[in-house]
Amino acid sequence: MHLSSEQIQACNEPMLRRHQQAFAQVSAYLQAEGLQPDDLIAQIQQLQIAIPSWALGTGGTRFGRFPIGGEPRNLEEKIEDVGLLHALNRASGAISLHIPWDIPENAGHIRSLATALGLKFDAVNSNTFQDQPDQPYSYKFGSLCHTDAAVRRQAIEHNIEVIRYGQALGSRCLSVWLADGSNFPGQRSFVQAFQHTLSSLQEIYAALPDDWTMLVEYKPYEPNFYATVIQDWGTAFLLCRKLGPSARVLVDLGHHLPNTNIEQIVATLMMEDMLGGFHFNDSKYGDDDLTVGSIKPYQLFLIFHELVSGFQARGRGVDSLAWMIDASHNTKDPLEDLLQSVEAIQLAFAQALIIDRKSLEEAQQQNDVAWCQELLQKAFRTDLRALIAEARLRAGGALSPLQAYRQLQVRQQLIAHRGKKAVATGL
Numbered sequence: 001m002h003l004s005s006e007q008i009q010a011c012n013e014p015m016l017r018r019h020q021q022a023f024a025q026v027s028a029y030l031q032a033e034g035l036q037p038d039d040l041i042a043q044i045q046q047l048q049i050a051i052p053s054w055a056l057g058t059g060g061t062r063f064g065r066f067p068i069g070g071e072p073r074n075l076e077e078k079i080e081d082v083g084l085l086h087a088l089n090r091a092s093g094a095i096s097l098h099i100p101w102d103i104p105e106n107a108g109h110i111r112s113l114a115t116a117l118g119l120k121f122d123a124v125n126s127n128t129f130q131d132q133p134d135q136p137y138s139y140k141f142g143s144l145c146h147t148d149a150a151v152r153r154q155a156i157e158h159n160i161e162v163i164r165y166g167q168a169l170g171s172r173c174l175s176v177w178l179a180d181g182s183n184f185p186g187q188r189s190f191v192q193a194f195q196h197t198l199s200s201l202q203e204i205y206a207a208l209p210d211d212w213t214m215l216v217e218y219k220p221y222e223p224n225f226y227a228t229v230i231q232d233w234g235t236a237f238l239l240c241r242k243l244g245p246s247a248r249v250l251v252d253l254g255h256h257l258p259n260t261n262i263e264q265i266v267a268t269l270m271m272e273d274m275l276g277g278f279h280f281n282d283s284k285y286g287d288d289d290l291t292v293g294s295i296k297p298y299q300l301f302l303i304f305h306e307l308v309s310g311f312q313a314r315g316r317g318v319d320s321l322a323w324m325i326d327a328s329h330n331t332k333d334p335l336e337d338l339l340q341s342v343e344a345i346q347l348a349f350a351q352a353l354i355i356d357r358k359s360l361e362e363a364q365q366q367n368d369v370a371w372c373q374e375l376l377q378k379a380f381r382t383d384l385r386a387l388i389a390e391a392r393l394r395a396g397g398a399l400s401p402l403q404a405y406r407q408l409q410v411r412q413q414l415i416a417h418r419g420k421k422a423v424a425t426g427l
């Protein structure tokens with residue numbers, strides 16, 4: 001299925017007048033604040049968020065799954081789905097693959113399908129947290145950290161294979177997330193597990209092409225409930241430092257213990273030039289993988305505030321990081337959920353861009369606590385939805401991607417083509 005620009009324009013048509021009014025209003029406000037709407041729009045348009053190939057179907061939980069129908073049955077159809085999202089929002093111009101859930105058997109064909117839809121391949125993800133039917137050794141007791149060198153070898157080779165798949169697709173980034181850890185005290189030597197992980201990662205790092213980045217993702221618990229080898233940003237940071245300049249930390253917003261100050265972690269990683277990318281999602285309790293911005297939008301804004309500060313301090317742009325969503329959808333249509341997530345990211349970014357940083361620095365310097373809060377919240381409480389909509393409109397997207405998605409009956413058509421029972425591969 002494909003959405004033409006005529007179809008999208010037809011959806012925009014009845015909304016245009018109201019949008020123009022709202023955009024004129026927000027433009028006037030921004031200009032009065034000394035900001036240039038066109039500059040902001042250009043920056044917003046640069047931010048492209050990769051869609052994970054594993055989040056296009058209903059994720060479910062360990063208690064059940066409620067498939068929505070019309071889910072992509074193979075990689076080609078997953079690319080088709082990301083193409084639909086990108087046609088609507090012009091901000092999902094990349095896809096992130098998880099191997100072996102999505103093996104690009106014919107890389108040339110897969111690459112040309114993606115290119116035709118304006119999509120690039122972002123980070124490729126390895127998977128040594130599940131056993132595959134044909135693999136000789138089990139990852140039950142770990143992969144890169146395993147006590148047995150043969151298991152470690154198998155996991156190393158898998159990661160190198162993932163790099164090769166990524167190369168064929170034009171990706172330039174490997175994401176490594178390990179479930180490795182232990183469920184009970186005493187089960188494993190922390191030091192040995194770390195050292196094995198480091199030496200395994202060093203072998204993978206040695207196979208990394210020169211222009212690639214290795215992203216090391218941390219997570220405090222789950223599936224192991226006593227200890228995870230790469231449990232926090234400090235451990236990921238340490239591993240990256242030991243690996244070399246092409247290794248960076250990946251921050252998954254759901255991988256922190258409750259109330260962790262994620263924006264402070266982001267600031268520190270940016271300061272040290274050790275932040276590599278994001279897995280965006282939202283959560284209330286643990287790694288809930290909910291829609292970005294649905295629970296803690298202020299936290300998301302504060303994270304973007306630190307990102308924008310870091311970019312400005314280092315003279316970098318958004319293309320210096322890998323931006324990915326890592327969410328799961330149990331009760332919503334996955335495509336609707338992803339549209340909402342991308343919009344939430346864009347909004348937080350735009351709000352961070354309009355912070356009066358000069359005044360904030362002065363207020364910080366004078367320890368004017370109340371004014372610091374005032375300045376941040378002024379930006380956070382500014383309604384920039386019309387600005388984001390204008391950025392989409394100018395790029396050929398929908399004024400309201402979610403509304404257009406429903407109006408064009410995308411899910412119904414996908415069900416008609418793929419069937420009510422089509423279920424996507426993934427978790």
Ligand code: PSV
Pocket residue numbers: 054125177217219252279287326427
């Ligand atoms: C683990 O919870 C994780 O965040 C990793 O990024 C995996 O690759 C992904 O989820 C799988 O859904």
Ligand code: MN
Pocket residue numbers: 177217252279326
């Ligand atoms: Mn993740």
